[in-house]
Amino acid sequence: MASSQLAKIMHGKIWRFFGGIKPSELKNTTQTPIEELPLPALITLPLERHLGAGGEILVKAGDRVKAGQVLTIPGGKRNVPLHASTSGTIIAINQQILPHPSGFTGRCITIKPDGLDEAVDPAPISDWQDKSPQELLERIRFFGIEGLGGAQFQTAAKLSSAIADGRSCNIFIVNGAECEPVATCDDRLMQEKAADILQGVDIIKHILKPKAVIIAIEDNKPAAIKAMQQAAADRAIVRVIPTLYPSGAARNLIKIVTGIEIPYKAHTSDCGIVVDNVETVYAVKQAIIDGIPLIKRVITVAGSSLKRQGNALVRLGTSVRFVLNHYHLNPERRQRIILGGPLMGFTLPSIDVPITKSATCVFAPTAAEVPPEPEAMNCIRCGRCARVCPSRLVPYQMYAYSKAGDHQHAAACGIADCTECGCCAFVCPSRIRLTAQFRKEKAIQYLLKENATRNERARARMLEHQKREEEAARLREEKKRAALARIQAQKAAKGAPTSAGDSATALPTAQDLAARRAAAVAAAQARRAKLQGLSTSATSETATTEHMPTQAERAAAVLAQDRADRKAAPPAASPALPYGLRRAGVPKQAHIIDAPWPEPQPAERLLSKVENPPTHEIEVKPATYHSIFAPAPEKTEAPKLPHNLSKTRKQP
C-alpha cells in the first residue's frame, strides 16, 4: 500500500482537504520586484525567542556591533541565536512593544545604525556536499534560521527530528502555496530566486535524503510555477495545486500533496514528511552557500492606504512605521495596520513594533477595500462554518459551548484541533467572531490544564505529606508506648520489694483516710502545743511518721534552696557575661546603642541616556559556542591558580 501511495504521489495525484474557502485574492503586488529598503533609524530586536532558560546576552549597551554579529547565546534547544541586522551601537537593552495584538512589551536590543552597514566576514561552506548532516544542521541553527512562513518554528529542530533515531524522511515538501490573500513575497521570491531556492532544496535533500521532493505552488502563480519548473528540471517535482484558502497550512498541504492526514497531536516530521516554506529554504541556502546569517526577510507591503505597494527586503528589527513611511502611508480615520495577511494576521495597536521573522506581510487597507467588521448577529446555525472548517470541526457548536463557559464540552468538540485559520469567521453570515472566541477559549483551556496539573501536583504533595505525618505519628506512638512500658517496668521493679509499705500508690480506703485525718488533727494540735511550749511524746511520734521525706519533696527542697541562694546573691558579676551566659536571662530593657548609623552612600550614577539599563554588569564571557566567522578569542590571560600556588606569592 505504501509504495503504491508513493507511486500515486510521484505520478501527480492531488488529494483534496475538507472545507476551505476562496476569498478574494487582493494580490496586487505580484508584478512588483523585491526592493531592498534603506537602513532604518533604529533597529529593535526582540530577545524573547533568542534566550530561553539559561541563555546569555553577549553585548551590553554602548557596544558596537557589526551586521551578522551574534548577540545572544540561546539557552534552550528550540531557540536560535540573535544576530545584529546592521552595524551600529547598541543603545539599550530594555522593554519595548512587541508585534503582538495586545501590544505586550518584551525585552529587546535596540541598535542605532551607524550607516556604514559593515558586516562580519561571510563564512560560506563551499564543500557542503562532503559535510555531515549534523554539521549542516548546526550551521542552520546557529545562523538563526526559523520558519519564515509565519509559525517561526526552528528549522534545524524540524529537520533533525525527521532524521533522528534512525528515522528516514519520505517526502520533503517546499511550501510555495502562499494561500493567504495579499501576500506575494513567496511568489516574488520564487520568480526572482528560483535557482537559489533549488540550491537550498539540494542542501536539505543532502541532509534529509528524502524519497521525493515536491514543490507545491497554487495555480494562481503562473510566473512562479514557470520559474520553479525551469530551475527544478528533474531535481524536484513542481506540483501545481488548486487555489483554496488554507492550503498553505502544513497539514492541509500534506493532505493535498500526499493524501495523508496527520492528526494535530502528532508531529509532521514523525511520519517522515517535512514541510518548509520557500523563503526558509532560501535562507538555508544563504546560510550555507553564502555564509550569511538570517538578518533580512522579504515582506509584502500592500493596501490602498499606501501610495506605493510592493515587496520589500527588510532588515529584521525595522519598525513597521519605517516601512509604512517608505511606502507613503496616507492613513484614514482609525486606520487598520494588519501584520500578517488579512485572514490570519492581526491589527497592530501600535506601529512602533519591529518586523520579526514571523511577519510576512504588512497590510494597510482602506475601509472601502476591507470593510470594517459589522456588529455580530445571532447564530442561525446555518452550518456554513462546519462546511468550510479544514480541521473537520463544527465551529458553531464549539462557539456556543465556549460562550456558555462550558469548557469541557468545548474541549470535547475538538478545540485543540482549531488552527485559527479564520475560515469559519470568514463565511459566517451573522459575522460572529468565531476565531477570536476560539483563540480566547484555547487560552482558557491552557490555563485550565495548567491549573489541573498544578492541583494534581498539590494533591500528590498533600498525600505524601499525610503519609509522612502518619509515619511520624506512628513513630511517636511507638515511642510513647515504649516509654510507658519502660516506666511500668521500672515501677514494677521498684514496687515489687516495697509493695506493702507503699501507701502512696495504694488506693486509700475510708478507714485509712479517717486515720490520716485523725493523724493530721493530732499533728495540728501538737504544733499548737509546741508553739505554746508544750510537747508530748505521742505527738512527736506521729510527726516523725508523717515527715518521712519522699524523693519529690527532697527535690523541691533543693530547688527552693537554690532559689533562695540566687535571691541572696546579687547579680554583680553578670553584666560582664554575654547575654546567653547570664544566669538572670534576658534584660527587661533594650540597650540603646550609641554608635552612629552608617551614612547611606550615594548610589553609583547610571548612564543617563539609557532608559532601562541592565541592573548588573553584563559580563562577556568567552563564548562556549563560536560563530564560524567570529572565531573564539585566544585565551590570553594566564590560568588562575589557587592563592597558595600563585606565582606572585612565590616571588620575593
Added chain:
Amino acid sequence: MQISVQSAKQNLGIEAAPHLHAKLSTNKIMALVLIALLPGVAVTLYYFGCGLIWQFLLLTVVGFICEMLCALLRARPLKRAACDLSVYVTALLLALTLPPLMPWYWTVSAMAFAILIVKQAFGGLGMNIFNPAMAGFIFLIISAPGAFFTTYIAPAPAAIQVATLERSAKVIFTAEEPAVLVQDIKALQDDPDALSGATFLESVKTARKAQTVNAIAAPDFASTNYQAYAALGIAYAAGGLLLIACRVILFQMPLAFLATIAAGGALWHYLSPNASISCAEHLLFGGTMLAAFFIITDPVTNAGTSKGRVCFSILCALLILLIRVEGSYSDSVAFAVLLSNAAAPLIDVLTRRRPFGIGYKEGGLQ
C-alpha cells in the same frame, strides 16, 4: 489596558482576525428567501384570491409588534430587532400555509403563538427548537379545526377576480360567512362537484378510512380543478432553485426529501393502492413542495452538518408519508417537520463527523 492606551495614542483601528468576510449575511439570506417565495405568492394570488395579502399584512404587523415587545422585555436594542427580516419570512410562510380566508383573530393568535412562545421564549432568532411557522399552523389546526374547513378555498383560475381585496377583507375582518365566497370561487372550476371534501387530501382521508382510495378518480393536473397545484409546485421549485443557485440552501436537502417522498410514495402505492395515493399526488398536494424548498431548509431547527441535514430531510419525508397514509389528519407536513425538529439534536449526535487525522498510521507511508 495596554491596547486601549496605545491604540488611542496612535488612533489605529483594532479588529479581530479574519478581516475579510464573505458577502452573504443573515439579512441577505432572509431577503433572498422572501424573493424566492414571490413566484409561489403570485400563483397563490392568482388561484386563491387576495386573502393572502391581508393575511400576510396581518401576520407581519403582529409579528413586528411581538418582536418589539420581546426586545423591550429583554432589554435588547429595538433597532436590531426591527432590522431582523426573519420574522417576515415566518409571516410569509405562515400566510402561504393558512387558508386565505382565515378569520383575523385566529391568524393573530397563531402568529403571537409562533413568535412569543415558539421563537422568543426559547431565546429569539437562532435559538428556537421548532419551526415557528409550522408550530403556528399546528396551533391553529389543533385549536380551530373547524375554521380550516369553512375558510379553505378550492383553487380556481382567476380566483383573484372574484376574491378581490375588498371581498376577502370583509370575510377576514368582519364576521361575514365565507361560504358564499368559497362557492363563488368553486364555480369557476370546470367540474365544481368533482370533490366531496374541501380538498383532495381531505376527500382522500375519508376514502382512506374506508380503504377505497383506489375508487377516487386520479386527479388530472391539466384540468382547472387541479392545475393550481401543479403551478404552485413549479413556482416553489423555481424559487428553491434560486436559493440553491445563491447557495442559501444545500441542494442535497430538497433532493433527498423529494426523492424519498417520490420513491416511498410510489412503493406504498404499488404495495397497497387502497391505502396510499400515488407518487405525483404525494409530491404536488399538500405542502410537500413548499416544505422541500422552504420549510425543511430552515437552518435554525435543522441538524448541523451536511450529512445530518440529509438525514433530517429523509426522516421528515418518511414521517410525512407515514402520517399521510396512516394518520388521522389530512395533511402531515407540519407534524412531520415538528417531529423531525425534535429529532434534530439526536441526528446531530448520531452524525458526528470523524475528527481530522483518523486513519493516520505511525510513519505515514510505510
